[in-house]
Amino acid sequence: MLCFHSRQTVSLFTLVGPLDQSLEPKSFKITCSVNQVPAPVAVQTEEAKNKSECFGVFCQTYDLKAEEETKSWKKLINVAVSGAAGMISNHLLFKLASGEVFGPDQPVALKLLGSERSFQALEGVAMELEDSLYPLLREVSIGINPYEVFEDAEWALLIGAKPRGPGMERAGLLDINGQIFAEQGKALNAVASRNVKVIVVGNPCNTNALICLKNAPDIPAKNFHALTRLDENRAKCQLALKAGVFYDKVSNMTIWGNHSTTQVPDFLNARINGSPVKEVIKDHKWLEEEFTEKVQKRGGVLIQKWGRSSAASTAVSIADAMKSLVTPTPEGDWFSTGVYTNGNPYGIAQDIVFSMPCRSKGDGDYELVKDITFDEYLRKRIAKSEAELLAEKRCVAHLTGEGVAFCDLPEDTMLPGEM
Amino acid sequence: MLCFHSRQTVSLFTLVGPLDQSLEPKSFKITCSVNQVPAPVAVQTEEAKNKSECFGVFCQTYDLKAEEETKSWKKLINVAVSGAAGMISNHLLFKLASGEVFGPDQPVALKLLGSERSFQALEGVAMELEDSLYPLLREVSIGINPYEVFEDAEWALLIGAKPRGPGMERAGLLDINGQIFAEQGKALNAVASRNVKVIVVGNPCNTNALICLKNAPDIPAKNFHALTRLDENRAKCQLALKAGVFYDKVSNMTIWGNHSTTQVPDFLNARINGSPVKEVIKDHKWLEEEFTEKVQKRGGVLIQKWGRSSAASTAVSIADAMKSLVTPTPEGDWFSTGVYTNGNPYGIAQDIVFSMPCRSKGDGDYELVKDITFDEYLRKRIAKSEAELLAEKRCVAHLTGEGVAFCDLPEDTMLPGEM
Known part of the structure; x- marks a missing residue:
């Protein structure tokens, strides 16, 4: 890894291949470079907890078709949420389940993506959803592998992101979170609905959304949103x-x-x-x-x-x-x-x-x-x-498959109060 | 204060008058007694922050009457919430504001009761309510004096209660929280709507509700609920x-x-x-x-x-x-x-x-x-x-105006996971 560092910007990239010597920093004062590398492929382990599974009462079989007919309900909609054990999700999931977003005739399946560390909290969230008895909430599954959780997702709400560690600058955050969103883009591309709508909330959300859509070439780029x-x-x-x-x-x-x-x-x-x-x-x-x-x-x-x-x-x-x-x-x-x-x-x-x-x-x-x-x-x-x-885009070129990354972010422009 | 103490029960009462010597513990093994005292009268200071005040954008004047006519909206409903800066309220207030509880044609005024300690957090909650732009949420006021906040309340959701301190038993909690609910009952009796509906959530909620209704003799006892x-x-x-x-x-x-x-x-x-x-x-x-x-x-x-x-x-x-x-x-x-x-x-x-x-x-x-x-x-x-x-009722007789309290709670029956 090679970093030209001055002023306020530090970039932390994981260097996987040999340094591309052709990189010219040109007029930028601060540059970081890494080789263009194939974005990481998610490791698909066979461990049980890596599998996205229906949770508790939501594993019950029931005849939703009958309800689609008798109650004029719409077809079940699959909504995937990452960072599902976090505080934003803790508010959002109950809104989705209550019908506030999609209306009173739209049954909902929630597919919750967490991490190994947050898995128990994820179970807690699923239990609270059970105890809420929302009639429209017909399926809840939890998992830590996006290739499982995003399967057939018609909405993907990408909330989970790494918070900024002590001393980490925006460039470092861009890289660390960019890797997450590159992987999630690939997962969406592999398993989600071909018309999935994606809303990226995890920061820096615009560039994370760009990384995500670049890694999901089979999904229309128009379908990706950054939350403003x-x-x-x-x-x-x-x-x-x-x-x-x-x-x-x-x-x-x-x-x-x-x-x-x-x-x-x-x-x-x-x-x-x-x-x-x-x-x-x-x-x-x-x-x-x-x-x-x-x-x-x-x-x-x-x-x-x-x-x-x-x-x-x-x-x-x-x-x-x-x-x-x-x-x-x-x-x-x-x-x-x-x-x-x-x-x-x-x-x-x-x-x-x-x-x-x-x-x-x-x-x-x-x-x-x-x-x-x-x-x-x-x-x-x-x-x-x-x-x-x-x-920012130049800074994450290694994650969008568009060449060699170099960072010349002039200053730290994270919003106050955000991670 | 006189406490006969054995087994698991400790009672902590604030003794204000001389001990009533006529009290006979009878067959109870564990008893505590205090004199029957007039329940405390809330001190009404004139400090600015003790006053319940409209918050931010909710101080704007607007012609709600016109909207009652053009949108066929109902008359504004006043909902008071205690413990408004806490986590339960942080979920509930947004449900109330969204129309999920009262429906899409019912404008809502939220009157938030906090404590001196939580006042800044209360402002934070009010700011998040501002930023949510709920069309039905027409008034938000915050305060720390129940005699101000409960004024004209048609619903009072009493969520705030002291958590159990280290080593505190149910009897101690009954007394400490009972005093809060006695005061809030008096405040409701003094200033709330004559038909206010009260839901007590703060634990121990059944007996807190009893204390509350006993201190609000001008409000029908039927209107008080304990959340189960x-x-x-x-x-x-x-x-x-x-x-x-x-x-x-x-x-x-x-x-x-x-x-x-x-x-x-x-x-x-x-x-x-x-x-x-x-x-x-x-x-x-x-x-x-x-x-x-x-x-x-x-x-x-x-x-x-x-x-x-x-x-x-x-x-x-x-x-x-x-x-x-x-x-x-x-x-x-x-x-x-x-x-x-x-x-x-x-x-x-x-x-x-x-x-x-x-x-x-x-x-x-x-x-x-x-x-x-x-x-x-x-x-x-x-x-x-x-x-x-x-x-429990005998234990809080000093707070219901019904004589001398004595505690003979056989065991600690708080629900696991509750304060």
Whole structure:
């Protein structure tokens, strides 16, 4: 492993092959390089606990077909969740089971992915799901092998990620978590439904989503999302507070770019009571200088207050992101989600995962919104987030199968309060 | 303070007046006595943070009346929650805000009661509720004074309670928490809606509910509940597992008595697929010797697995308990809740809070189910739980205004996994 190290960035890559000597750091001050290596293939052991298995009462046989007929229920939907023993999942799983996301006529199968370390906690979660007697929750299985757990998944909610260790920089986190998402991409590609919808929550989520989709070439790249909905929700709330209105009056809120401190909550296109934000909030200095920081620092403030990160509202925002794809978007409005940029009408670089404004017919798919206004200020900030994501992409080239990685991340842009 | 102490029971009472010498311990081996004292009056300080105040975006003015008309929304409902910064509340509050409990046309005001120590965490919870943008959540206020927070409450969910300290026995817990519930009862009596429905979750919940209702003489005693719904849910799940059916096939499940190890999950009257349990589960030895223990030990097993107590499924069961009172009970079925025993048709002692089978028309009220079968085995176990609750009642007489307290709790019957 070879690392050129100065300023704040350290990169930790596992070097598997010989160093590629042709790599030229060019003008970058900080670079790390590793050879392009085939991304790791998951080891498929035959141990019992490696197998994804139905849990407890959910192993009972029952005639769901009869219920599909008598109750006009839809066909069972398979939802896989990674990091299933964590706090975000502990909120989200019960929302999925209750019918809050997919509606009262949609039976649900939950496929929970944990780790060897968290396996007992995973059993605990499954037991609490048993004890909740949700009529729509028809199957629960738990496992630690993504090739088992993701089988036939129609949704994959990728929440699990390694937290940042002491002294670890964003580049190190990118590599460590990137490896997880490369493996999970391969697993999805191998066993999931051919039209699986994937929402990546584990950070850094945009680039993790890019890694994941690159490792799942048989699944449409369009199906991969990076979660920026919590940022959107927080931005709406801050605009409502400033304008002195209730939050349901704020619409057309876009988060552009990376789920990091370079994210761009767009107050140029957002509306309050149907009017442009800048017509309602006359304090443009606040919009330009304080608003974005308020949105970004929310997670950090919450950790200070509450002593842990915001699991409940993150879970709410994941549910919101899913509902936005399975419910028609209200006329004239849109929502934000980090998606693959190929073919975007905004001039944003191709081949990254970038949060942009979308609309859905409620069929699980989406289209980008066309009538968006840009000004110099907005363009400049979008370009900064774009540059960051391009740098992150270069940093994980060894995980996307696109050559030799080198890191030139200019600074650490993790959101406060995030791992 | 005078304590006669032997075996396992210790009682810790705060003695305020001179000892009543007329107290005769009679045949009890272990007794504690305190003078009957007027229950403490809450100190109403004028400090700002003692005041219950609207939080953040929920302080915005908006025309809810217009929405009541245009969206056919119901009138705003006030729900007070104590222990609002705790883990159970962290699940429950989002269910209440989402419409899962009261339905999609019922706007909700949440009034959160915390403590001085938890006040910052309470702000954190309110911030996460802000960021969740629930359209039905129209007001959130936080405070540490029940006389402020309970004002006009139509529901009071009393979750907060002191956990058991090292070496503290049930009698000690009864007194410490009893004082909290006496004060909260007085506060409800002073400021809550005259028809407030109260669900006591903080343990020991049956006797806490009794203390609470005794301190709220202007509110119908019938309106007070002690939560045994998690026990009911767990019992249904265990019967389903044993019978090899899905849990939605189990009905008519009663938990009788105290939320403690003397609770009686009733397999005589419960049904599976409409048939008596004993006809479906032929292993009567399992029913008599293992089933009850499986239900009771569930919380302890969960703590082992999951490392903390079962907040999520407890919150689900509180939501279930509320839904059972605001939704008509399905024909032929019933649910369990700990309620005041006056006028019960089962021969259970008057003037305690005992879990029994109930039905509701969905108006917030309930009636006891009449057609219940008893056998010797069921009677005997109900009598044991009844005796325990009568003993607990004697133990807290100083908090119910009914004379001199003395404790003769035969053994520690806290449920494993509970505080």
